Amino acid sequence: MGVKEYMTGEAMNQDRIWSFTDLKKEVIDGGTCGKCGGCVSFCSANRIGALKIGDNGFPAYEDEDKCLTCGLCYMVCPQTHPLQDEIDTVYDWEPPIGHFKDVFSARSADTEILRAGTDGGVVTALLVHLLENGFIDGAAVSIAEGPLRRKAIVATSREELIQAAGSHWAEVPHLEEVGEGYSNFVPVIRSIRELEPKKLKKIAVVGTPCQIGAVRKMQVLNIVPSDIVVLTIGLFCMQCFEIDHLMDKGFMKNHKVTTDDVDGVNIKDDFMLKLKSGITVHVPLEEIEEIARPACLACKLFANDYADISVGGLGSPDGYTTVMIRTINGKRMFADAVYDGSIEYRTRKSMTDYAVEMSTIVSQVVEFAGKKKARGIKFREQYRR
Ligand SMILES: Cc1cc2nc3c(=O)[nH]c(=O)nc-3n(C[C@H](O)[C@H](O)[C@H](O)COP(=O)(O)OP(=O)(O)OC[C@H]3O[C@@H](n4cnc5c(N)ncnc54)[C@H](O)[C@@H]3O)c2cc1C
Ligand code: SF4
Ligand code: SF4
Ligand code: SF4
Numbered sequence: 027m028g029v030k031e032y033m034t035g036e037a038m039n040q041d042r043i044w045s046f047t048d049l050k051k052e053v054i055d056g057g058t059c060g061k062c063g064g065c066v067s068f069c070s071a072n073r074i075g076a077l078k079i080g081d082n083g084f085p086a087y088e089d090e091d092k093c094l095t096c097g098l099c100y101m102v103c104p105q106t107h108p109l110q111d112e113i114d115t116v117y118d119w120e121p122p123i124g125h126f127k128d129v130f131s132a133r134s135a136d137t138e139i140l141r142a143g144t145d146g147g148v149v150t151a152l153l154v155h156l157l158e159n160g161f162i163d164g165a166a167v168s169i170a171e172g173p174l175r176r177k178a179i180v181a182t183s184r185e186e187l188i189q190a191a192g193s194h195w196a197e198v199p200h201l202e203e204v205g206e207g208y209s210n211f212v213p214v215i216r217s218i219r220e221l222e223p224k225k226l227k228k229i230a231v232v233g234t235p236c237q238i239g240a241v242r243k244m245q246v247l248n249i250v251p252s253d254i255v256v257l258t259i260g261l262f263c264m265q266c267f268e269i270d271h272l273m274d275k276g277f278m279k280n281h282k283v284t285t286d287d288v289d290g291v292n293i294k295d296d297f298m299l300k301l302k303s304g305i306t307v308h309v310p311l312e313e314i315e316e317i318a319r320p321a322c323l324a325c326k327l328f329a330n331d332y333a334d335i336s337v338g339g340l341g342s343p344d345g346y347t348t349v350m351i352r353t354i355n356g357k358r359m360f361a362d363a364v365y366d367g368s369i370e371y372r373t374r375k376s377m378t379d380y381a382v383e384m385s386t387i388v389s390q391v392v393e394f395a396g397k398k399k400a401r402g403i404k405f406r407e408q409y410r411r
Contacts, residue, residue: 260330
């Protein structure tokens with residue numbers, strides 16, 4: 027099938043066809059590649075090896091002669107814009123944080139999941155409910171695979187989903203031993219490509235805004251197998267980290283934390299180092315820019331505007347997840363999990379309390395989305411100089 031046959035609307039009307047050479051020049055050499063792997067995973071010449079993930083994690087030509095100059099890699103990249111108008115239309119995007127139908131704090135009603143979850147365990151509770159009730163056959167998530175490392179998997183059981191929950195570092199004996207190149211960014215969308223042989227028909231994808239952006243672009247272009255993604259759960263995302271020689275970092279010294287003290291990390295309105303003693307050390311986000319991936323500092327995406335459901339810790343009390351329902355599909359699936367008793371809303375005394383909660387959360391999300399956009403613009407300008 028020719029690539030034009032994949033395309034619809036705006037994409038179909040493009041006069042220009044791009045290639046990986048454009049992507050390299052504009053995004054990779056331009057410093058905004060977030061290593062999501064979308065271009066390599068969905069390259070039309072994937073099976074004959076036109077592209078590869080290079081040693082440094084950035085995509086590269088494996089054999090340029092095999093490139094079909096179809097432009098798909100360029101179009102699905104979350105850092106390019108040829109499909110922007112199309113996805114804005116499909117997902118009713120409106121400023122400043124995209125369209126949403128409802129916003130609230132919620133948590134898992136299952137204590138095992140609540141304990142395992144990063145915030146309120148809502149993501150895991152929802153996925154377990156959807157799996158056990160036949161809405162999905164699996165979910166692309168990330169799972170711990172040893173000291174400080176996570177890998178992308180498609181979880182197909184409650185046990186795997188619970189294993190994927192949370193962001194604990196408890197099993198790490200000495201964080202300073204973690205080698206260079208560790209990153210908490212997990213390229214979950216690469217696992218979708220590997221799914222075809224498994225014959226899963228309906229999957230959910232959990233991902234950062236760049237990852238969900240790439241999935242949405244694939245869906246707009248009808249690229250197989252994005253058609254099997256029936257739900258996208260988008261994480262709020264201020265930044266991902268690349269951690270090496272953690273103890274040398276200023277913020278660890280400033281806050282008198284040693285690597286042996288750390289049990290886990292989380293981000294809400296600041297960076298939280300959760301210590302084994304039970305104390306949580308709060309570090310301003312500006313202080314941890316030194317461990318952010320450069321592409322994340324140049325990134326302007328925060329609230330996962332195109333997901334069916336966006337989630338984060340920001341705006342909710344400890345033990346709860348902030349949930350932003352964006353699409354009818356997201357609303358239907360979430361409502362089913364609440365109706366079934368898998369997820370519970372935070373109790374509010376009155377409709378006034380509910381309205382206050384909603385506007386507080388929205389204003390915090392808008393504030394952080396604005397901060398991130400301003401940071402992205404600043405870093406892009408610095409990079410250009
Ligand atoms: C890299 C990253 C950055 C984040 N930044 C912010 C932020 O700035 N502000 C904020 O409010 N919230 C942020 N979050 C979201 C927050 O940490 C929680 O994931 C969210 O509130 C859901 O909590 P939960 O308890 O409902 O999820 P859980 O039930 O614990 O489930 C979390 C799900 O996310 C999946 N996951 C974990 N790591 C990754 C990853 N790297 N890529 C893709 N999927 C992953 C897990 O496999 C699991 O399925 C971030 C999350 C991640 C992974
Ligand atoms: S074949 Fe298409 S998708 Fe693959 S590298 Fe070439 S232009 Fe990109
Ligand atoms: S951001 Fe993703 S799709 Fe874009 S160049 Fe980097 S790896 Fe490829
Ligand atoms: S900040 Fe988040 S959304 Fe942006 S490139 Fe990094 S991981 Fe992706």
